[in-house]
Amino acid sequence: MTKKYSMGIVQRLCLKDVETMAASQGFKMTPQRRMIIGFLEGATSHPTADEVYFAVNKKIPMTSRATVYNTLNWLKSVDMLRERFEGDKVRYDPNCERHHHFICRCCGLVEDIHFDSLQDLGLIDLPQDHSVESYEITLRGICKGCE
Amino acid sequence: MTKKYSMGIVQRLCLKDVETMAASQGFKMTPQRRMIIGFLEGATSHPTADEVYFAVNKKIPMTSRATVYNTLNWLKSVDMLRERFEGDKVRYDPNCERHHHFICRCCGLVEDIHFDSLQDLGLIDLPQDHSVESYEITLRGICKGCE
DNA sequence: TTGATTGCAAACGGTTTGCATGGGA
DNA sequence: TCCCATGCAAACCGTTTGCAATCAA
Numbered sequence: 383m384t385k386k387y388s389m390g391i392v393q394r395l396c397l398k399d400v401e402t403m404a405a406s407q408g409f410k411m412t413p414q415r416r417m418i419i420g421f422l423e424g425a426t427s428h429p430t431a432d433e434v435y436f437a438v439n440k441k442i443p444m445t446s447r448a449t450v451y452n453t454l455n456w457l458k459s460v461d462m463l464r465e466r467f468e469g470d471k472v473r474y475d476p477n478c479e480r481h482h483h484f485i486c487r488c489c490g491l492v493e494d495i496h497f498d499s500l501q502d503l504g505l506i507d508l509p510q511d512h513s514v515e516s517y518e519i520t521l522r523g524i525c526k527g528c529e
Numbered sequence: 530m531t532k533k534y535s536m537g538i539v540q541r542l543c544l545k546d547v548e549t550m551a552a553s554q555g556f557k558m559t560p561q562r563r564m565i566i567g568f569l570e571g572a573t574s575h576p577t578a579d580e581v582y583f584a585v586n587k588k589i590p591m592t593s594r595a596t597v598y599n600t601l602n603w604l605k606s607v608d609m610l611r612e613r614f615e616g617d618k619v620r621y622d623p624n625c626e627r628h629h630h631f632i633c634r635c636c637g638l639v640e641d642i643h644f645d646s647l648q649d650l651g652l653i654d655l656p657q658d659h660s661v662e663s664y665e666i667t668l669r670g671i672c673k674g675c676e
Numbered sequence: 677t678t679g680a681t682t683g684c685a686a687a688c689g690g691t692t693t694g695c696a697t698g699g700g701a
Numbered sequence: 702t703c704c705c706a707t708g709c710a711a712a713c714c715g716t717t718t719g720c721a722a723t724c725a726a
Contacts, residue, residue: 405701408701408705409705409706410699410700410701410704410705410706411700411701412699412700412705412706412707414706414707415706430690431690431691432690444707444708445707445708446707446708446709447690447691447708448691448692448693448707448708448709449706449707449708451690451691451692452692452706452707453706455692465617466614467613467614467619471690472614472690472691484659484661486659487662493659511673512631512633512640512668512670512671512672512673513670513671513672513676514631514668514669514670515634515669515670515671516668516669516670517666517667517668517669518666518667518669519664519665519666519667520664520665520666520667521659521661521663521664522661522662522663522664522665523659523660523661523662523663524659524660524662525659525660526658526659529660555680555726556680556681557679557680557681557724557725557726558725558726559680559681559682559724559725561681561682562681577715578715578716579715591682591683592682592683593682593683593684594683594715594716595682595683595684595716595717595718596681596682596683598715598716598717599681599682599717602717618715619715619716
């Protein structure tokens with residue numbers, strides 16, 4: 383499964399975009415894939431593979447872990463899903479817009495921070511020795527619920 | 530192994546500090562621990578557990594993986610070592626000073642960026658709903674070697 | 677002396693793989 | 702029809718655990 387797909391700036395994973403991409407790249411849509419994508423679309427947090435597995439099986443009690451991983455890796459390989467390591471597990475982030483994160487050191491909550499809500503760093507300040515293409519900011523602290 | 534230790538601001542993992550901490554907290558120093566810490570002290574990159582294991586065994590050919598993990602977790606639990614997920618594996622960062630990172634999307638190189646070399650964000654811009662204690666910036670791009 | 681630390685090997689948990697079956701296009 | 706995707710189970714791999722032996726303090 384090589385990376386063949388690029389659609390420019392994808393804001394957020396959505397079924398419609400995946401259908402388009404699949405059709406043009408020769409991938410097949412299946413009920414399982416639609417369920418998985420549907421769940422990710424609506425996810426406000428950053429689910430783990432297992433959370434996807436259980437959520438999908440609550441609706442269609444017949445989706446194997448292999449299919450879940452296969453689908454997640456497929457979406458990752460076409461840049462429609464991001465993998466992040468948070469706390470101590472891998473999580474999947476359907477938000478492909480540039481954004482930052484807030485992580486609560488108490489409960490592990492991860493919240494997206496809209497890119498524009500933090501000031502732009504300004505490329506002038508970035509180190510010159512490497513070619514920097516993007517950046518993201520991770521804020522750490524205590525969330526409202528834990529305070 | 531509960532977290533009992535706090536030494537204020539630790540700049541960078543060093544054997545001397547660990548010896549002091551161990552003595553005051555009732556932990557024991559062993560040749561294996563000294564080797565592992567010695568390796569981490571001098572590491573310019575962010576080694577994986579396996580890299581530590583092989584590096585240490587090159588010098589003392591008798592340190593088990595269990596001991597490596599045990600020591601890494603011990604240092605982590607007393608805030609003298611940080612765990613990071615980079616690329617697709619867990620890595621250990623002996624630099625406990627506030628700093629940022631540059632990650633090469635081509636070779637996976639991780640380089641520390643001195644905190645002061647990026648402008649301070651200014652807390653005014655941070656979201657008000659959670660209590661933000663710190664932040665770090667991850668720069669992504671292509672390193673000099675890969676260009 | 678004493679109990680923390682070690683090495684070993686088995687266990688564990690998340691992810692991937694091989695293969696035969698099933699189902700989109 | 703064709704071959705991509707699926708389910709299952711086994712394999713894999715990094716990490717943790719249980720236990721008896723060892724050794725730092």
